[in-house]
Amino acid sequence: xxxxxxxxxxxxxxxxxxxxxxxxxxxxxxxxxxxxxxxxxxxxxxxxxxxxxxxxxxxxxxxxxxxxxxxxxxxxxxxxxxxxxxxxxxxxxxxxxxxxxxxxxxxxxxxxxxxxxxxxxxxxxxxxxxxxxxxxxxxxxxxxxxxxxxxxxxxxxxxxxxxxxxxxxxxxxxxxxxxxxxxxxxxxxxxxxxxxxxxxxxxxxxxxxxxxxxxx
Amino acid sequence: xxxxxxxxxxxxxxxxxxxxxxxxxxxxxxxxxxxxxxxxxxxxxxxxxxxxxxxxxxxxxxxxxxxxxxxxxxxxxxxxxxxxxxxxxxxxxxxxxxxxxxxxxxxxxxxxxxxxxxxxxxxxxxxxxxxxxxxxxxxxxxxxxxxxxxxxxxxxxxxxxxxxxxxxxxxxxxxxxxxxxxxxxxxxxxxxxxxxxxxxxxxxxxxxxxxxxxxxxxxxxxx
Numbered sequence: 001x002x003x004x005x006x007x008x009x010x011x012x013x014x015x016x017x018x019x020x021x022x023x024x025x026x027x028x029x030x031x032x033x034x035x036x037x038x039x040x041x042x043x044x045x046x047x048x049x050x051x052x053x054x055x056x057x058x059x060x061x062x063x064x065x066x067x068x069x070x071x072x073x074x075x076x077x078x079x080x081x082x083x084x085x086x087x088x089x090x091x092x093x094x095x096x097x098x099x100x101x102x103x104x105x106x107x108x109x110x111x112x113x114x115x116x117x118x119x120x121x122x123x124x125x126x127x128x129x130x131x132x133x134x135x136x137x138x139x140x141x142x143x144x145x146x147x148x149x150x151x152x153x154x155x156x157x158x159x160x161x162x163x164x165x166x167x168x169x170x171x172x173x174x175x176x177x178x179x180x181x182x183x184x185x186x187x188x189x190x191x192x193x194x195x196x197x198x199x200x201x202x203x204x205x206x207x208x209x210x211x212x213x214x215x216x
Numbered sequence: 217x218x219x220x221x222x223x224x225x226x227x228x229x230x231x232x233x234x235x236x237x238x239x240x241x242x243x244x245x246x247x248x249x250x251x252x253x254x255x256x257x258x259x260x261x262x263x264x265x266x267x268x269x270x271x272x273x274x275x276x277x278x279x280x281x282x283x284x285x286x287x288x289x290x291x292x293x294x295x296x297x298x299x300x301x302x303x304x305x306x307x308x309x310x311x312x313x314x315x316x317x318x319x320x321x322x323x324x325x326x327x328x329x330x331x332x333x334x335x336x337x338x339x340x341x342x343x344x345x346x347x348x349x350x351x352x353x354x355x356x357x358x359x360x361x362x363x364x365x366x367x368x369x370x371x372x373x374x375x376x377x378x379x380x381x382x383x384x385x386x387x388x389x390x391x392x393x394x395x396x397x398x399x400x401x402x403x404x405x406x407x408x409x410x411x412x413x414x415x416x417x418x419x420x421x422x423x424x425x426x427x428x429x430x431x432x433x434x435x436x437x438x439x
Contacts, residue, residue, distance in 0.1 A: 050355070184403070191368065
């Protein structure tokens with residue numbers, strides 16, 4: 001999309017004026033169709049918890065099945081695009097907060113954001129991360145999401161992690177990653193019937209016990 | 217095989233013949249039943265072994281080939297693949313429970329933590345592929361779902377028993393919260409990540425759990 005309109009092009013090639021806007025318009029429409037297909041996929045997963053079929057996606061998006069396969073060679077390619085879209089959205093809405101807060105403020109901030117993220121993305125996470133064996137692109141992105149989650153925790157708990165040995169830091173991070181996993185959240189909410197606040201309390205108290213002491 | 221009322225034989229002999237015939241029939245029936253049971257067992261083991269080799273859910277053709285039977289044999293014993301999954305899950309639970317007896321319940325804190333981690337690590341190491349297949353497919357069957365729930369209840373119950381001296385010092389809801397956190401920290405996928413994503417050895421991964429549990433548990437009750 002970035003090469004659709006180049007600065008300085010206006011008026012430079014009068015003979016092409018009539019063609020450029022039409023091409024841009026077509027490209028914009030195509031991009032909009034692509035986005036609507038991705039959003040239809042996400043909406044269906046949130047509603048059903050299952051991987052949608054091409055027919056379901058097409059119906060929800062208001063296009064034909066053929067339109068989907070004109071933009072995505074197969075459903076795995078669509079899954080990859082959905083993952084990229086979701087990563088971008090999650091990053092845009094999950095900015096780091098309270099980095100300079102005290103220990104409890106940072107723990108609460110991290111838990112509240114992660115809890116909200118799990119609430120919002122759990123169904124999609126389940127669908128996207130299942131059956132990755134024949135989708136290396138998807139596997140790589142799932143790995144990237146995990147890395148982003150870990151990096152975020154490292155930043156939030158830097159004061160506590162900075163003064164301990166590498167071995168202790170690594171063990172602490174492994175424990176935190178397991179604790180704050182999507183499925184850990186899902187069990188609290190779905191299996192143990194905890195409210196959002198109760199589930200956050202479980203995580204807050206556990207993180208507080210697992211983290212090393214905060215330097216003075 | 218047996219014709220009752222044969223005139224050339226005394227009642228006693230006829231009775232004896234009846235007994236022999238019945239016994240032969242029983243042997244034939246039992247032998248057939250045993251073979252059928254053995255085939256069933258081999259099909260279940262083939263399914264589990266395929267799960268260990270690949271993350272893909274095995275097809276009936278693959279299961280039949282691995283077990284050394286025809287696809288028809290598979291479906292003679294299991295009406296569909298879901299029934300086979302359920303039977304394999306029950307088999308895994310029975311095996312897992314048998315090899316995970318509670319040990320060191322009266323040990324000190326460190327002994328109990330090490331004992332629990334050792335048993336749990338062995339279970340995860342052996343049954344992770346099966347667990348993944350089970351949790352991935354549970355949405356397709358209430359029976360599978362109930363087994364996942366039961367397995368989680370057993371894991372929680374075990375944690376409660378092993379760390380009773382520590383958990384008993386906590387009031388509700390902290391006791392429950394701690395238990396839930398312990399369950400999350402020692403989940404199958406927690407083990408899977410350490411072994412597969414981070415390449416930790418069994419010993420290293422166990423050390424992570426030991427340290428984590430020790431930090432999470434409150435002080436041990438003096439009683």
